[in-house]
Amino acid sequence: MQKKKSARHLNKVAELAAALLLSASPLAGTFQSAAFVQAASQETVSPRSASRAALTKYLQQEQRYNAKESYSKFQEAAKEQRQASGQAVSKKNESSVRVIVSLNKSAAFDHTSKPTGSAASVKKIEQASDQVKDGQEKVIKQVEEITGNKVRRQFRYLVNAFSFDMDLDDIDKDKDLPQVKNVTPVKVYHPTDESAEQMAQVQDVWQEQKLKGEGMVISIIDTGIDSSHQDLKLDSGVSTALSKSEVESDKSKLGHGKYSTEKVPYGYNYADKNDQIVDNGSGEMHGQHVAGIAGANGQVKGVAPDAQLLAMKVFSNNAKNSGAYDDDIISAIEDSVKLGANVINMSLGSVSSDVDPSDPQQQAVAKASEAGVINVISAGNSGVAGSTADGNPVNNTGTSELSTVGAPGVTPDALTVASAENSKVTTDTVKDELGGVTFSANSELKGAAQVTTQLESNYSVLTKKLKLVDMGLGGADDYTAEKKAEVKGQLAVVKRGSYTFSEKVANAKAAGAAGIVIYNNNDDGLLSMALDDKTFPTLGMSKADGKFWLKQQKTVRASRLKFRTALIDNSSAGKMSDFTSWGPTPELDFKPEITAPGGKIYSLANDNKYQQMGGTSMASPFVAGSRALILQGIKKQGLNLSGGELVQFAKNSAMNTSHPVYDTEHTKEIISPRRQGSGEINVKDAINNTVEVKAANGNGAAALKEIGRQTTFKVTLTNHGKKAQTYAVDSYGGPYTQATEAKSGEIYDTKIVKGQLTTETPKVTVQPGESVDVSFTLTLPYSFQRQNFVEGYVGFEADDRTTPNLVLPYMGF
Template sequence: MKSAIIFHKWIYFFKKRLEDTKLPQPKFYLNVSLATCLALTPGLLGLGAEPVLAKPSVKQSVSSTDKHEKLRVVVELVGAPAIEQAKKKGKKFNELTKTEKDGAQKLVKAEQKKAKAAISKKGVKAVTLEEFTTVFNGFSTMLTATDVKKVEALPEVASVHVVNEYERPEVKPDMVTSNGMVQSQQTWGDYGFTGEGTIVAVIDTGVDADHRDFRLTDDSKAELSQTEVETAVSTFGMPGAYINEKVPYAYNYYDENDDIRDDSPGASMHGMHVSGTVAANGDEAAGGLKGVAPEAQVLGLKVFSNDPNYASTYGDIYIKAIDDAIKLGADVINMSLGSTAGFVDADSPEQQAVQRAVDNGVFMSISAGNSAYFGNGYDLPYADNPDTGVVGAPSVSSASTSVASLENDQIQLDAFSVKSGDATDKIGWKKQDGPAFTQGNYDLVYVGDGQPSQYVGKDVKGKIVLAVRDGSYFYSNIQQTAEANGAAGVIVRGAVGHGDYVSMALANPKIPMASLSIKDGNTLQQRLLAGEQMTIGFAGDRLSVTNGAAGQLSNFTSWGMTPNLDFKPEISAPGGQIFSTLNDNQYGLMSGTSMAAPHVAGGAALVLERVDRDFNLTGTARVTMAKNLLINTSKAVTDIGPLNKQLQQNLPYTPRRGGAGLMQLHAAVSTPAIAYEKKTKEAKVALKELNRSKATFTLVVENLSDKAVSYNVSSSLQTDLAIEQTAGLVQNAMEAQALENAKVTVNGKKVSTVKVKPNAKVELKVALDVSKAKVLNPKTLDGLVPAKDVFENGYFVDGFVRLTDVNGPEGNPSLVVPFVGFEGDWGKAPIFDASIYEDGSFYEVSGMVDQTGNYLGSNLDESVSADAIAFSPDKDGSKDVAVPVFSLLRNAKDVKYRIVDEAGNVVRTLFQDEELRKNYFDGGANTPYYYSAAYTWDGQLNGKPAPAGKYFYEIEGSIDYMKKQAQTLRFPVKVDYTDPTFTTKWQGESLAVQAKDEFSGIHSVEYFLNGKSVAKQADGKAYTFTGVSDADQVSVRVVDHAGNSMTKTVAYSTDADKPGVFVNAPLALTPYATSVVPVAGTIQDASAIQSFQVDGVDVPLTWDDAKKEHIFDTTRTFADGVHKLRFVAEDAAGNVANFQRAIFVDTTPAVIELGKLPKKIGKKQTSVDVAVTVKDNFDEVKLVVNGDLKFSQALKAPYEMRSFAKTQTVTLPVTSGENTFTFEATDLAGNVTTKTITLVK
């Protein structure tokens, strides 16, 4: 039996879990959840701080939405967008002539005008929010669900899409070392590729174009001039404006104004940090920073509002930003945003925009997301659930480059000096929301955990306080208490569980706040407690410290694959502990794949310089070449998880986590060759499902140079490491292990050498066979067992084909092609988590709840039983509805919610969702369940209350792959309207209850003394009322599992005798010829009669004081038949008399049918034979002719109403003249039927 957790306790858990650290709060949507978040992680994840975590996202089903609710939608028209004209000509859109651009735009706008007119003609008011003409043909507006259907029906309209919503970062923040990690400086120096002449659009929260590091070294070399921007703005009616040479165009697309900075209260400055990572061009000698492509121009496309109370944007807004970026000739677009566990949906407006941008030669760098893997922060996934990927949309788009995060080698921090006596030290710190520390020296005062009591007797005015978070006193409380006591600022050592340099959730601080590492905080605490007098000084210093997680993929970076087994992410870049630009010439740390993507965006700008110089490619070919160069030359990163450190396998991180590896720009711009899969022409291979444990693919090695190249070819195979931590429970450790006994051959050999002539191509045929693959025994991590025995629902086959120059490290850069396949049936693993009513549940939350959030089927001891899931939809406030709570282990499409009867027939469909994302949890930022009022079954069928009985609440969904068979989650549900019954009996001071419920079963028996509950039990075993007397009021309430209840008051009594019930009428086994039957008699008892019922109907009693007895005199109406009247009398002492009396009701007379009578009787004839048929509803009948008994049949046991029909020949004596005969049939109740005939002789 599982424990029955009260469902609303989960909601409390998530609220408390998130309110203390700076994480987005979960939202509980009733109809749909379209919330998403930017791919940002606050703080220092490698050092234990917690990431900003994405929320669940659902693709809204218009058909199931409230028809009056306004939806933000994109109306897609049938005509092609203007960018298709450029694609046909093999040009970027901005390279078209003005006439060509004007013509393409004019055509699209004419189509939109026509469509809007058609919409208006339908009586639909559709105010245009955004228009898209270049990368997408359509516009966004607000429509009701009813209007959506009208608009979709128009011939001009291709589709109507509900817009996705994306949330703004809610936290504040080293390029210094990350540039070296990706070979930026080496690329600048050796090749002169600095981003000059390239344009990178940053779609984000905004940019401070006046930052000192946002400049070009030579303004005359700007690709996009003021004149060109002003011309584009005029030609296309673009809303933004020219800013300066570094940021030639910017606009606030959300607020629709020119306020392009992210500077609202509590702003994250996320976009400024990202922009600096791409293209900052500061004077490093003077403390400035350089981004990856320092000479690139940046388009500042702000898509988030400066409204501090509105933290979201919409897909149509960033589509508009992409549209304008294309018009301005962007080479690269960076999108450090996304929604976790995204679907690959080529028809969605966002993913269409990404695809068309790439088709136009624009490189799309998009962050993979920060949600790690399924169940992160809750538990390791079970090994039987291989679908652990949570990579976000829109990076799942096939055309994007999805970027994973690697930890930076060093962490750049602000630093303050600590002076005690003659000794001075420096300590790194992280700034939080609120004012900055003013330069100067301050006394440092220790205030314990920051509670008011810690300030008693301490003078902190104008001083800095050190607080050490050890308990539940929240960071905002620490801040407010310090402010109330006049402190000049607060330095906090965060809770150990929150890690180093925690990002704190604060309450609009008025004084500066900072967080420390756990170690530094402990040191300061110990020294202050030892009595040292300390002064700390702020002078704008910085401090570089080694990142303890250096060289590792960030623990937050989202794993792939996509739900349909596409290959994402594709490449890694530094994203953990990145120091970059903030507003007002400031700098700060941020972590997340949001920080990794701009490294690749900047890197793509450098690589595109090579592509444009050497290959003269356009459109998709231009982007594919740049992408292949980046992927091919990535550097393997060794998986050094805790188990791999122990096992020393020295395996690379799975490509499902880090793609091909760490971006290496110098190698990308210097490699003379590329390698790619023949069919897709991409430097990655998504094998999807293996075919009978085997797969083959062909790689093309293309020499781009005028010299021959030679490589040694090697390959490797690996999968996930499974570990058994609890007996019988095998989990995925989310680390790699080798696939032993598996075979990989290249051109038929395990290792091969390939030589490619100048400007030539060579094909490599790669074959793999895992039919005999083995892995480590999960119980011991020693010895090998068949992989299929460990991973019962299949497993991933990860690998790399590596081409290493035959001349070793001094030769050409190595090339790598990562590949991923799945061994098994991808549709086999469960979509739905097991419920709390069974074993094997991951989250242990799926079940049925009532309107208060309490689980149906729960017992008094908090165990649960599926057989006890029941409700009573009678609107009495107790278990009136049944609502499913369910957890998705995998993304699901076409999710249907319906009611099924016992025979398996669908009797009601309640709701449908088009797309639901898995409940990935992510440290508690994503709820581990779906729960919506739209899923509620109110007990109605066809507009009427459902008949009592057994039903099933069924949820059906499918994975997004090859039309795999749908899976269902079924909960048995009983509809029960009947109250339980019970009797009571005193035994001294103990009251025993005999409760009975024929359907859903007894849930509880509760005892009350004088209105106060004194005991609640799962059964009616005797409860002893100590010292009870006749003056006390004792009552009992019995409740069944459906919420039906019965309450009785039970007077205390020592009477142990049953009531004497004397029934005078009806008499036992007496037949009645009328349907109205008298019911009369008397009841005698020493105690008061608590209740008296006949056949379950209360019967009034009259007290006869003279005879000291109760009199009852009433009637009951019955249909013909045998009836057993049950008499139940209960006295105040709980004694019960219970018996039944049988009677017969027969109001229907018998029927007499006579056969053919003679027309003439002969003179000599003395008798006539006549066939007589007698019929009746009971089989007790007698037939008399002229007083002479002809036949008789008595009622026989078992007594029941059996129909009777008998035909008998009766001989009638005749004499001359008229002979009269009277036939009489008498039935059980004495009803007489008469038929008279006259025969003449």
């Protein structure tokens, strides 16, 4: 683990420093480190000077190593940036990298009051930001002289920094400027792709507590939003946080952005530096889908349907640019806070990143949290290290280091979200209106067949009476003159295999077919496809339905298709999503921290259309919308919390009231907290909860780091409500550790034999306004092997049914 490498480094320095100190004492003659002996063999010197020389030599070696590692980091960043922008490597750009230069002086945030989003608040923020800008100008001119380039972006509110494109050889020159704190490479991020509401009891919150996000603002930092969609609207008569007049005033002070609608009052394209906030398709309408999950209000109901949304577009509409850059994201975070956002959602990330307090984006997230803005970030879709992120998690590396959670999700101040499978799936279906073909592969569909479609296609051409023509594998050779005449104007049916999907579509189109059905060649179920031509009417179908349809067409000469959507059971319901990234961070901190529905989610697309997507990208806005409802609930209850304290309680309460997911396939015990965090979010319980459970660091999870055979840790229960609460303490059957199935290599959690989690406080009562500590002792048997995770949950079961039960995950190594 990275933690151990750091410890070894510190031990080496301590050893050499000790040699230097002891050499001045009478014991110096009996103390000699390996480094000291090596240095002393070079020349005859005093013990003290030899130790000093050894320490100096070692630190110089470390400095050279760190410089080389730093240069390599910038080289990798430059390569990733070129790939994201679609640039070919040339002599002109091979050594060019975009960086963020951070300055020593504080940002405007440290000198202004909490943002409200009002015109007066924005004005004060901009005045303070202008003072920071004035202080940046001298340094910017110096950097411009060194690099020969102009400044790209300036950050003044949450962080005091600016971004530049520069040559790798110029980085050290910029670092040496006295006002410069550090220089970091700009990272590149990528999108991490109504049953769900029932899973988290969101509908109960709408109906029983009348909380739908009214007065809340959720910032969607993503690929863009089509604000004209019929489902992006507010209920009549609801109050809003941002009015048109306020936004018009705010955007004039910000210097960019535009007002769109009452539902989406502000938007800006940070990537292209214009007001085109609609994703033109290069981002696959990812941001539109995310926005719908958080706050749609029509055919699709988001979690917070009456919340307003900010369209903060950080992905370019230029198809050659595939990623989002740090400096654009930081600008979007700053503006979100200035405009008074309550929640920021970022469904984007990179794989396996470190926690870095000096990273400008992580600093921006921390400052936003301090201002009372909740940051919700997707964990990523990389499964476990070395896996394909498909199927049950498998240990292909043979080690316990399986984490893949990436930046910005590793940021301590964010709430990082894992994905569970939706209980129901909304799917496209076709049915033969003529009644000649009755599909039976899925009895829920009552004679219809499940299909995949392309958003860009117009399927009305397939709703007339058509003949199905079997075109084999759909290769060019299958389209003989006779077959071409038969398929013209009709529906080609081809089997998967031998040719790419795009080749099959192109051949059918060239032959004059009205459309094409491609059915699977194995029993994996419904076929989904990535196509070059997304406009030609193309249907994907399962092997069972495709073969059955062709067989029936031998007696039924034609079909007339009717397209509908249907809500069916998800065969993977109750499971974590295969793709969801595992933690912990390299520093052994808890990430992800909570789970939400993210597998097979139906939401919005552009132009009043809809689509299904899956990923932690979909789980994150579910939590973002939930957090808006939780904040609204906190205000309704009158809990006296604000700023960072409010953010921390809202985060911990969501975690504390989550429901841990159990493994249905192996031991029937818990799924690792490294995969699910505290468990699956339950919005109703989070809103009804007034008691916060936190570890020593203030978080709703206990990261015990490196532990011994026996470890004691403390959790604190704080009652923010007006009624005393009593709980019975529960160990959830733990502690647990990771096991590997011999044949398949699948990993799962199992109870540690003779391991114990004990407490001397089996029952605890917390009075209003008070805090109570509960200590736990974690004891491992002598037979337990080192270099393994030890994990589980502590639970607090309420003594009455109206009070939510509470949970806190723990993990040590």
